Amino acid sequence: MENDDQIKTQSLERSFQQENGLEQNNGVEIRVRGLVQGVGFRPTVWQLANRHRLVGQVQNDGEGVFIQCWGADQSIKQFLSDLRDEKPPLSRIDEIECTPCLDDHSFHEFTIGASGVGVITTSIVPDAATCQHCLEDVFDEGNRRYRYPFTNCTHCGPRLSITHTIPYDRENTSMASFTMCDECLAEYENPGDRRFHAQPNACDNCGPSLWLCTKDGERLSLPGDVDALSFAQRLISQGYILAIKGIGGFHLACDATNSVAVANLRQRKKRYGKPLALMARSIDMIKDYAIVSEGDELSLKDVCAPIVLLQKKQDGLPLSEALAPGQTTLGFMLPYTGMHHLLLDELDVPLVMTSGNLSSEPQVIDNDAALQKLGTIADYWMMHDREIINRLDDSIVQSVGGQSSILRRARGFAPAPLALPEGFENACAILAMGAQLKNTFCLLKNGQAIVSQHIGDLEERSAHEDYRKALDLYYAAYDFAPQLIGVDLHPDYFSTKWGQGLCSERQIPFVGVQHHHAHIAACMAEHQMPLNSKGVLGIALDGLGYGDNDELWGGEFLIADYKTYKRVAHFEPVALPGGGIASYEPWRNTFAHLEAAIGWSLVGKNYGALELVHYLKTKPLAQMATMIERNLNAPKVSSAGRLFDGVAGALGVCRDGVDFEGQAAMALQALAQGYPQEDHAYDVCTSAVLSWKPLWEGILNDLKNNVSVGRIARRFHNTLICVLSKTAISIAQENNLDVVVLSGGVFQNSLLSEGVYEDLSAHGIRVLMPQKYPANDGGVSLGQAVICAARSL
DSSP states (O other), rough: OOOOOOOOOOHHIIIIITEEEEEEEEEEEEEEEOOOOSSSHHHHHHHHHHHTEEEEEEEEEEEEEEEEEEHHHHHHHHHHHHHHHSOTTEEEEEEEEEEEEOOOOOOSSSEEHHHHOOOOOOOOOOOOOOOOHHHHHHTTTTTTTTTTTOOOOBBBBBGEEEEEBOOOOOGGGGGGGGOOHHHHHHHHHTTSSSTTTOOOOOOTSSSOEEEEETTTOOBBOOOOOOOOHHHHHHHHHHHOEEEEESSSSSEEEEETTTTHHHHHHHHHHTTOOOOOOOEEEEEHHHHTTTOEEEEEEEHHHHHTTEEEEEOOTSOOOOTTTTTSSSOOOEEEEOSSSSSHHHHTTTSOOOEHHHHHHSTTTTOOHHHHHHHHHHHTTOEEEEESSSOOSOOOOEEEEETTTTTEEEEEEOOOTTOOOOOTTTTTOOOEEEOOOOSSSSSSOEEEEEEEEEOOOBBOOOOOOHHHHHHHHHHHHHHHHHTTOOOOEEEEETTOOOHHHHHHHHHHTTTEEEEEEEEEHHHHHHHHHHOOOOOOOEEEEEEEEEEEEGGGGGEEEEEEEEHHHSSEEEEEEEEEEETTTTGGGGGTTTHEEEEEHHHHHHHHHHHHHHHEEEHHHHHHTSSOOOHHHHHHHHHHSOOOOEEEEHHHHHHHHTTSSSSOSSSSHHHHHHHHHHHTTTOOOOOOOOOOOSSSSEEOOOHHHHHHHHHHHTTHHHHHHHHHHHHHHHHHHHOOOOOOHHOOEEEEEEESSSGGOHHHHHHHHHHHHHHOOOOOSSSSSOGGGGHHHHHHHHHHHHHHH
């Protein structure tokens, strides 16, 4: 979880004693901002206030938590110190502001007041994995919550997924329809109980219930000694596929060791190549199948409970080969709700736990929709009656250079805000619409950036409603009215069109932001580079983004600050025959790169015996050549992503087509990782325009000499690392720059990013890479927001 505190506290001693010369037993008003609602902050304040014999009250309001207290100055000072040291585990304090209170008071004790109103500046708290105390309740036969799957407290459980608006009180959540029983209400009203004001608090007598049903919605009648979870275990063990309603949506689950079940799931879901996420009951079980580093273990056990990408264990226990075809990694997560813990408890194998949807569509969250949309995929459904208000995909992280890096930011992380660096405090309210793929949007307000959960690919029409619904929620939750809207320069992005439409409706300006500049600025903001920072060298590598003069970019070296950028080097532009379809058919990029670097006639003359050349001759090359020559639906793009596709196609990797974005590049990386000792690199001349002619000649010669495709893949990676590093070092030295930012989706290739990081660091250059926000287009909205803010100040 993003829990690094940035506390800007006015010293109580300085404020009250030095400036005001106050006597003993005076009062203070304390404003606490950050992630402080729905996390047990008020009861913690109540307990600490009673410990230090203070009187007064604490309440939630639109700005966070507001405390009024009276007592000895030394007691108040110690109270504040303890508040910082003993804050609840899910909270994050961004600011504590203290003001003397000289008014008389009528308090005889310290109380917890009702939520107030006011300008909303506080944040919705992310959902959190079930805490250890609640797990003990669930598995304790003597506890009244024994085997209750929705057990939670103020330190865990659903938050954003059930929230309509703030303040975060029960009536503003989907728990409003469940009236607490006397026992739950007593816990809820007892400040000394860890379920005090836990808004989803419930038990089997008064809370949500769980059941199994068929595709017709008919509930299964179970034997008296068997509950839905126990029967679900039996069904999974028998090879059935279950649709399971969780916190943020439905999952599709089956036995990960059952190859028939996994194959059926892929076929029915129409997800033929993309890796499937796994859930195992414990770290020890995960270690039977994958290599788990110390950092990986911390990520798995984090309250965010993300999917963590792990290297497969070569001598590990067997799993279905269809889980992650062509990959060296597996995506594992631990159970993060009582329901998941109970389901996995008596199963001796991991489960596939993939999103409940048809391929590319958003995850299903509604019971009726699950029966309709998953009717051809699942055999049985495990439902509950707590409404999911906000769809939340599972977050994904990986370790890069020993540091956890987010690939998809959703459940557990979003929408925790980022306190912006120095200089952004007075920026106006800005909405940034994000990119077309892996979309998020960002609200910038009061010195904070609030990036939404992962929305998905806006090319899918079913994601449009999700985007608009989420935007409406954030408007209401944060009382947000944008004064300026930031959009991508690409005129055909849905997010750009919607942003321009909103500006017309609201009569406010919009700012177009260059795609790769946004990648770089997002990383700068995450790493707290002040507004007036000296420029950085940003290397942005991705599929493509709209550049200057209507060009398509994707392999860029930019000298940039928050306001401006200058393109100082880039990959040589190569045609994209067929336009967008070339992103899904790597052979097109192979041909285009060979034509640009060497010329197809020379390729045929010098390498005509190669299987690659024979393969390409089966394709409509004359048509491709004409398209390229006449610039007919063959735009030129300086794309790193398409270079990876071209090399993959040359090596016979996903040559005919891919099932998902980045599949060929991922498979190429997997091949390269099988040759860790290979250190050879092809010759490439570094210049302002990076030409790949020597690279392609080297690859073709290696193919001619029967060098293994895995070794060639490693040499390609080595070459790219070398040329990126040499070019960056040269530009940095020429321009007196000491910081290099690495961003864009291609840098999610850990082999590439770690190699460039090590080379640049060895030359004394400070290297920044995205960690808390994705390097892919999921981080673009943050960059758009801070660029707009910088330009408006």
